[in-house]
Amino acid sequence: MRVLAFLDGTLADPDEAHIRVDDLGLLRGDGVFETILVTGGTPRELGPHLDRLARSAAMMDLPQPDRAAWERVTQLVIDNWSGGPEIAVKLVYTRGVDGDPNATPTGFALGMEIDEKVKRARVEGIAAITLDRGIDPGLAGRAPWLLLGAKSLSYAINMAAGREAARRGAADVIFTATDGSVLEGPTSSVIVVRGRTLYTPPATIGILPGTTQGDVFRAAERGGWGTKVEPIMVSELPSADGVFLASSVRKLTRMHTLDGAALPDSTAVHAELAELYDAQYR
Numbered sequence: 001m002r003v004l005a006f007l008d009g010t011l012a013d014p015d016e017a018h019i020r021v022d023d024l025g026l027l028r029g030d031g032v033f034e035t036i037l038v039t040g041g042t043p044r045e046l047g048p049h050l051d052r053l054a055r056s057a058a059m060m061d062l063p064q065p066d067r068a069a070w071e072r073v074t075q076l077v078i079d080n081w082s083g084g085p086e087i088a089v090k091l092v093y094t095r096g097v098d099g100d101p102n103a104t105p106t107g108f109a110l111g112m113e114i115d116e117k118v119k120r121a122r123v124e125g126i127a128a129i130t131l132d133r134g135i136d137p138g139l140a141g142r143a144p145w146l147l148l149g150a151k152s153l154s155y156a157i158n159m160a161a162g163r164e165a166a167r168r169g170a171a172d173v174i175f176t177a178t179d180g181s182v183l184e185g186p187t188s189s190v191i192v193v194r195g196r197t198l199y200t201p202p203a204t205i206g207i208l209p210g211t212t213q214g215d216v217f218r219a220a221e222r223g224g225w226g227t228k229v230e231p232i233m234v235s236e237l238p239s240a241d242g243v244f245l246a247s248s249v250r251k252l253t254r255m256h257t258l259d260g261a262a263l264p265d266s267t268a269v270h271a272e273l274a275e276l277y278d279a280q281y282r
């Protein structure tokens with residue numbers, strides 16, 4: 001089941017072609033996107049997702065997204081959904097047609113089912129590997145044109161990292177910086193647990209501010225946990241009480257193996273945090 005709606009409020013057949021071949025989103029990956037989890041008809045963290053869409057668009061000098069139109073088109077997808085209980089709604093906003101001085105951005109929302117592999121990983125956990133991203137934590141500040149921390153459509157590197165993980169028998173990746181610190185996953189934020197405190201690296205090092213990470217932290221704080229946003233070294237991971245990848249679609253996914261070595265069993269920690277996170281939406 002899929003539902004496609006354009007930003008002007010028209011529904012369209014997702015099995016038909018709609019995007020021009022000279023759209024800059026296609027030709028250059030020149031655009032931004034968001035993926036929102038909808039459960040029980042409610043989009044999770046819609047406000048923070050739309051905030052981040054606007055932030056990514058600003059970083060790329062795209063026209064400011066029309067927030068009300070994005071809210072409407074998201075709701076249109078939800079209203080026309082007749083599939084499973086969860087929807088992954090992808091919002092895509094590109095620079096529009098190449099070479100047209102009056103080009104208007106292309107914008108659409110596509111509702112999709114959640115991949116079975118992702119659902120299984122939420123329950124069973126995953127093996128991951130660390131991969132060098134080749135950037136230092138100060139680069140994002142020094143070189144904003146690199147768009148580190150923008151959710152741009154240019155995800156070829158992120159997808160390549162996933163294939164490298166598969167070649168090495170793992171399901172996912174933690175990107176690392178040149179100083180040996182933890183960045184993020186190719187499509188997720190990293191959350192580390194030590195005792196009763198959750199840690200995640202600061203977005204200023206050139207990673208996406210995760211909406212799920214923020215949501216998990218707030219839920220955990222209400223449940224009595226401490227939270228800290230500070231640099232994490234890769235060398236700290238093997239002894240942590242929990243290493244998790246967080247994103248809208250995968251929710252909070254437990255890592256049981258890193259670089260081929262088993263991590264301490266975090267099943268109980270994961271169950272408690274996943275319950276605090278999910279309970280808000282019941």
Ligand code: PLP
Binds near residue numbers: 035187189211
């Ligand atoms: N970091 C990257 C690079 C991502 O692509 C994503 C989501 O796709 C995230 C972090 C997690 O963001 P969110 O929790 O808002 O889905």
